């Protein structure tokens with residue numbers, strides 16, 4: 001469980017994975033989210049344990065750069081319960 005993105009990285013071992021964006025956050029109620037965007041690709045790998053219903057999900061979605069004024073980096077919708085998880089930007093931290 002929660003190793004899909006790990007596998008994506010490991011599968012590309014022959015060439016070091018350069019990350020455009022990579023984050024792993026713990027959410028409330030044992031929820032978890034991991035997101036990876038590989039440099040040069042326009043898709044985001046998203047791995048999620050929904051903090052609301054506990055559903056595990058892995059999918060890819062189009063990666064859109066958040067606008068400068070946006071409070072959130074991106075948002076993800078749980079396919080099971082429709083809960084929207086907003087991933088905030090990390091202030092001052094290297095994402």
Ligand SMILES: [Zn+2]
Nearest residue numbers: 050053078081
């Ligand atoms: Zn859910």
